[in-house]
Amino acid sequence: MAHQAAAGADSGDPTVRPQDREFLRDFHHTSRYGATPAGGIDRQAGTAEHGQVRRWFEERAGQLGLSVVTDAIGTIYALREWVPGAPFVLVGSHLDSQPRGGRFDGTYGVVAALHAVAAADAAVSAGLLDPRYNVAAVDWFNEEGARFAPSIMGSSVHAGILDLEVALQTTDPQGVTVAQALESTGRRGVDPAPKAAAYAEIHIEQGRRLERSGVPIGIVDRSWHTQKLLVSVIGEQSHTGATLMADRRDALIAASHVVVAVEEVVEEFEPETIVTSVGKFDVQPNSPIVVPRQVDLVVDLRADRASDVDQARGLLLERLQGIARRRDVEIEAQDFDVRPVQRFPADGVELAEKASRDQGVDSTVLATLAGHDSVPMNRIVPSVMLFVPSADGVSHCEREFTSDEDMVTGLRVLTGVVTRLVAGELADTASGGSDESGGAADDREDGRG
Known part of the structure; x- marks a missing residue:
């Protein structure tokens, strides 16, 4: 099964492309920020360690030819604009972690987003992709909610279901506000968030369904209540x-x-x-x-x-x-x-299935038990959520693990999803997902993301 062991993807394996090795080098580099002795990370939102990895994200985005802006809740967007005035396909996850958490949760999705955006840019430059929308890799602020509750803060502010001022005045157990933490890490932004046309995210599963089945790609069709x-x-x-x-x-x-x-x-x-x-x-x-x-x-x-x-x-x-x-x-x-059940657009699930077939890999449709930034984003724009296997289903702890091979497979499928979204394949979808009653997703939640 593909997830059983790393594929030696950074050791000269001829089946691994140079761009995949570059992705793996970047991903494994991020593990030094907030590293714990047992192989995990501790990068709670707004801490010095979180600030350090976010500075790396900004620098790496610049090296890839992307421009970087930070919004008022501290979410970072690495932008590539091809079509002036057009909205953006956002693709990302988060770089903050739980206390003594794993190095894959969230970080994999952010680094994969950077490289999927770079691949889309290369395809446009080569005349292989005619973009209808622009694209941006995103590092959402405070997805984990370990230091500042509630979780999924940055994307909930972006989606309009959490008030910005309420979020900024939220305090940690020591009385430090979000606003103060953002100031201390240089991320109290003033830039407007880019207008979204669609959203994509890839994440480790944090469960054992993919590992048990031997399927390398999971496609999320709904969240749990x-x-x-x-x-x-x-x-x-x-x-x-x-x-x-x-x-x-x-x-x-x-x-x-x-x-x-x-x-x-x-x-x-x-x-x-x-x-x-x-x-x-x-x-x-x-x-x-x-x-x-x-x-x-x-x-x-x-x-x-x-x-x-x-x-x-x-x-x-x-x-x-x-x-x-x-x-x-x-x-x-x-x-x-x-948080009610959110159903992801059926057209988005089908798009992800096509992207998996393009890479010659199997996929399966499943629900997400955990919350992710894709859930609030799915309330406002068509969203696609992908999973790759987690060894033993373990997450939010230091022994969390996903193989290089599975991460590379996920990156390739994510890149296919992003290029299809940029080309406008979900352009006719009027809104994001639907709630469990079958209606269009709205902002009936209690404002806690």
Whole structure:
């Protein structure tokens, strides 16, 4: 299977083109910015390490003959304009990471975008491509949301579903605002974002479906319905040594029951149809000799069907109230970051299938369980989302891995998608994707991206 091992793509393999080797050199170079000892990266949005890799992106874009602008939320666009006044096909992903995250997530899509744009430019120069639209490689700001919530910030501002000023005033746990972080890294931009005609993105799958099937390219036709709950468990602070066990209202013990309940709710559904997690957990006062008075946590519910998420939410809220009664605490739950199913244009899926066939590789259509910048962009313009395999399905950790061979295959298919979009093959598509009710995508979301 193509994804089992790297193809030696940077070691003189005669089947690998010089431009593929150039792409691989660029990709592996980015791993030095924010590198961790275990082979991952730590480049949270707006940090010095994030600023360093973004400066590399700007410099590399210039070497490839592209002009660079930065918008007010700090998203960077590397532009190639052939048709004055025409809108742009945007292609990209993100260079920020999770804490101690993987070096492929997001970064692969940005570096691949640079090289797909360069290939399209070469085709135009050679008279092989007649562009209807211009093109731009994009590094969206703060896709991960690890430092600044919500995630998918830059593309949500671009799509008009997150207010710019709200985003700029968002703070990290230390009280630093997005605006301040952008200033510190030289990315508080003033340039207008280019008008988009279409969008394309390639990403590692962050799952095992492609690896299991041996298919090298996944084409996304929809996103899963997702929502988060902000949960506060409120007890009473007291002395760990002087307070009898029967007199304690320990918020941390109760919160541990909440975490277990979040995992156990999936048992009410068919296997692999729903996922749940608790990914953030804050304890107050977090002192070694104080019984915790409050725990704040974020619950994440995701499923292919909105009805399953709604059912899981209802079951979970019932169980939380039972925990509150048994542990003599209060539990409050607030809906947060609700994202309905987004369906990607069928014409875009067909276009990606053609691009895969052009490269002689198999593809399969699947849903994305995770959120990506393509989801908000798909609300405003026709969007195409591609996946390449992830070894063991692992992501958001340092051992995340995708082979050189699979990355090169993905780049070649992405380049085919971009050239078709530039030529206007989706020009007659009036808008982006549709929501799960079948209507055109609108901006009914709660503004949290």
